[in-house]
Amino acid sequence: MNFKVLPTSIMLVLMAISVVSVSSIHQDAFAQVQGMSLTAQASEGSDTILIRGQTAKQVTDITFTVTSPDGFNRLAVDQVTPDAAGKYSTEIKISPLWKQNGFYTITGMQSVSKNSIYTMSVEVEILNGMAVETLITESNLETGIFMPKENLVKKGLSIRANAIEGSTIIGITGQTDRTNPDVTLKVIAPNGNVVSVMQITPGLDNKFATNITTGGPLWIQDGDYTVTAQQGESPDHKASVVVGIVDGKVIPEFGAIAALILAVAIISIIAVSAKSRLSIMPRY
Numbered sequence: 001m002n003f004k005v006l007p008t009s010i011m012l013v014l015m016a017i018s019v020v021s022v023s024s025i026h027q028d029a030f031a032q033v034q035g036m037s038l039t040a041q042a043s044e045g046s047d048t049i050l051i052r053g054q055t056a057k058q059v060t061d062i063t064f065t066v067t068s069p070d071g072f073n074r075l076a077v078d079q080v081t082p083d084a085a086g087k088y089s090t091e092i093k094i095s096p097l098w099k100q101n102g103f104y105t106i107t108g109m110q111s112v113s114k115n116s117i118y119t120m121s122v123e124v125e126i127l128n129g130m131a132v133e134t135l136i137t138e139s140n141l142e143t144g145i146f147m148p149k150e151n152l153v154k155k156g157l158s159i160r161a162n163a164i165e166g167s168t169i170i171g172i173t174g175q176t177d178r179t180n181p182d183v184t185l186k187v188i189a190p191n192g193n194v195v196s197v198m199q200i201t202p203g204l205d206n207k208f209a210t211n212i213t214t215g216g217p218l219w220i221q222d223g224d225y226t227v228t229a230q231q232g233e234s235p236d237h238k239a240s241v242v243v244g245i246v247d248g249k250v251i252p253e254f255g256a257i258a259a260l261i262l263a264v265a266i267i268s269i270i271a272v273s274a275k276s277r278l279s280i281m282p283r284y
Contacts, residue, residue, distance in 0.1 A: 036062075037139030038108045038120040042131035044180075049124055049131055051078075051106065052089040054141065057118060058082045060110045066092065069102030077106075094129060101127050125180055132180040135204060156236035157183070159229045161243050163250040170212040170243055170250065176202055176231055183208055183231045190223030202231075215248035222246045 036055035042048070051064065064077045075097065082088040098104065103123040110118035117140055125132040138155070159174035172185065179202050187196040195218045200208045212227065219225075224242045231237040244251040 035117045035140035036108070036110065036120050037137060037141050038106075038122055039137040040106055040122040040124050040134055041136075042124060042134040044133040045130045047094045047130060049092040049094070049106070049134070050089070051092055051108070053087070053108065053120070053137075053139075055082050055086045055088065055110060055118065056141070057110050058084060058086045060118075062088060062108045062110050064090065064092065065107050065109070066098075067105040067107070068098070069100050069104060073097070094126060094131060096129070098126055098129060125178075135179055135206070136177050157229060157231055157239050159227070159239045159241055161227060161241040163243060165250060167250050168214045168248065170214065170227070171209070172212060172227060172229075172241075173207070173209045174229055174239070175207050176237060177206060178202070178231060178237070179204060179206060181232055183229050185210065185212070186228045186230070187212060188226040188228065189218070190221050190225065193218070195219060195225065214245055214250065219245060219248045 034056050036057070037053040039052050041050045041052075055062065059082075061079050061081050063079050066075045066077050067073070075095075077092050078090050080088045080090045092106065103125050105121050105123055107119065107121040110116075120138050120140070122136050122138050124134050124136075155177050157174065157176040159172060162171040162173065163169065174183065176183065182199040182201050185196075185198050185200060186194060189195050196212060198210065200210050202208045214225075222245065225245050226240050226242050228238065228240040
């Protein structure tokens with residue numbers, strides 16, 4: 001059998017293609033999803049906490065621990081093996097050792113390192129040995145593979161204010177990663193006086209909404225009124241918005257869009273005025 005020797009240039013091209021192919025296969029083989037999710041769910045007054053989630057490490061057991069609110073008492077609770085899809089679930093019973101009232105930290109670990117992407121924690125509030133209604137999820141799984149990020153509740157609390165210019169009603173909407181405790185809304189006048197205080201219970205979807213009515217003797221000062229929402233003592237669960245009030249009614253915020261609208265309106269008025277002046281000029 002006769003073998004032909006290929007030119008050096010062709011051999012180099014073939015070698016380059018081989019290297020690229022091997023590199024691509026290597027990258028595909030190790031381009032795996034990483035991370036895990038952890039959800040804690042409990043009914044009001046229940047002695048059981050449902051733990052569920054998903055992990056990219058299907059062959060490694062997950063160890064759960066519970067840490068008391070003061071951080072000193074740590075209990076090994078359970079160990080579970082994920083299924084072939086990486087999903088897992090277990091139940092944690094509230095024992096008589098959970099004597100403190102407050103937020104207990106439940107941690108799921110597939111790694112000994114606290115900073116590992118396979119270590120996830122959530123908090124569940126316990127009052128008088130019973131769970132407060134809870135539905136909270138923490139996750140670092142990639143979007144579209146296991147659990148889409150849009151389905152997760154963002155950590156902490158956020159609020160928005162919606163109102164029409166000249167209205168006496170301010171619509172407040174918000175979202176939190178905890179269904180308990182209630183959210184306290186407080187309105188502070190420009191001079192620092194408390195105008196209004198109310199409490200809202202978030203829904204099971206972790207959202208809340210209410211209306212604040214302006215006007216009256218407590219709203220006589222013109223300026224910026226601060227609406228603050230706070231849930232518990234954590235700084236992550238406190239947020240505020242500012243609403244301008246004049247004569248007891250809402251005024252618009254002059255941001256970039258408002259300024260642009262104002263400029264267009266002024267130009268239109270000038271143009272119409274100029275056209276009007278031209279139309280009344282005598283013609284010869």
